[in-house]
Amino acid sequence: MNNSRRVRQIFSIMFMTLTFLHANALMSLAQEDTVIEGGRYLYKKFCATCHGGRxxxxxxKASSLKIPPANLTHLSKINGKKFPFWxxxxxxxxxxxxxxxxPRDMPVWGVWFQIPDDEVSTETxxxxxxxxxxxxxxxxxESIQE
Ligand code: HEC
Incomplete structure (x- = not known):
């Protein structure tokens, strides 16, 4: 194989690798966006009346509550800069x-985040x-932490 052919071959392999990595990065970004968007929808539906749109x-509803709703953009800040996931x-x-x-068996947002306590339902x-x-x-x- 002569040199210029080898160089072209190396370039084309590099090009294919880069294209692949780029597509992969874009795809995982799109997946993250979809998950976060799903969460945004749920937040607006079940949390925003008290905790606010952002x-x-x-x-x-905040002004009518005895205890003010927490600022949910500060969860990491008040937890040593680490999002308190669990x-x-x-x-x-x-x-x-x-x-x-x-109460746990009757949360204000209804059944949507509730796993019933019986053993069977953990499998459903x-x-x-x-x-x-x-x-x-x-x-x-996590995406709205300041
Ligand atoms: C009816 C009003 C109301 C709704 C609806 C509501 N919250 Fe809250 N939430 C509060 C109040 C009030 C507090 C502060 C309670 C306290 O400090 O004792 C709080 C506290 C919290 C905390 C603790 C924050 C901290 O600093 O430790 C989290 C996390 C939280 N809420 C998440 C949510 C999520 C997620 C939703 C939606 C699924 C939601 N809340 C819906 C009123 C509400």
């Missing part, structure tokens, strides 16, 4: 109690859907 704790998970699925969120499609929703909501909350 998570600052200034929703339309703690927030437990708050959403109700294992960690926040009085204003209502419903339980999977609940975990998916919580996951998306967490991805969104």
């Amino acid at each position: 998570g600052h704790g200034d929703g339309p 703690e927030t998970y437990r708050i959403i699925d109700g294992r960690e109690q926040i009085t204003t969120h209502g 499609q419903w339980a999977d859907q609940v975990r998916g929703r919580i996951w998306q909501l967490l991805a969104y909350l």
Whole structure:
């Protein structure tokens, strides 16, 4: 094989690799966006009335509450700059109690983030859907940290 052919071959391999890596990066970015968008939708539907459209704790319901809703853009800030993933998970699925969120078996947002306590339901499609929703909501909350 002469030299210029080898050079061309090396260039074409480099080009293909770069194209592949670029496409891959774009694809995973698109997936993250979809998950975060799903979370944004859930947040608007179930959390924004108290915590506000952008998570600052200034929703339309806030002024009528005895305890003001938390600023959800500061969760990392008040936790040593690390997003408190599992703690927030437990708050959403109700294992960690926040009085204003209502009791675990009757949260203010209804059944959407609730896995019923019986053993069977951990295996159901419903339980999977609940975990998916919580996951998306967490991805969104993480994305709005200041
Ligand atoms: C009915 C009003 C209301 C709704 C709806 C609501 N929250 Fe809250 N939330 C509060 C209040 C009030 C607090 C502060 C309670 C406290 O400090 O004891 C709070 C606290 C929190 C905290 C704890 C923050 C911290 O600093 O530790 C998290 C996390 C949270 N809410 C997430 C959510 C999510 C996610 C949703 C939607 C699924 C939601 N909340 C819906 C009223 C609400």
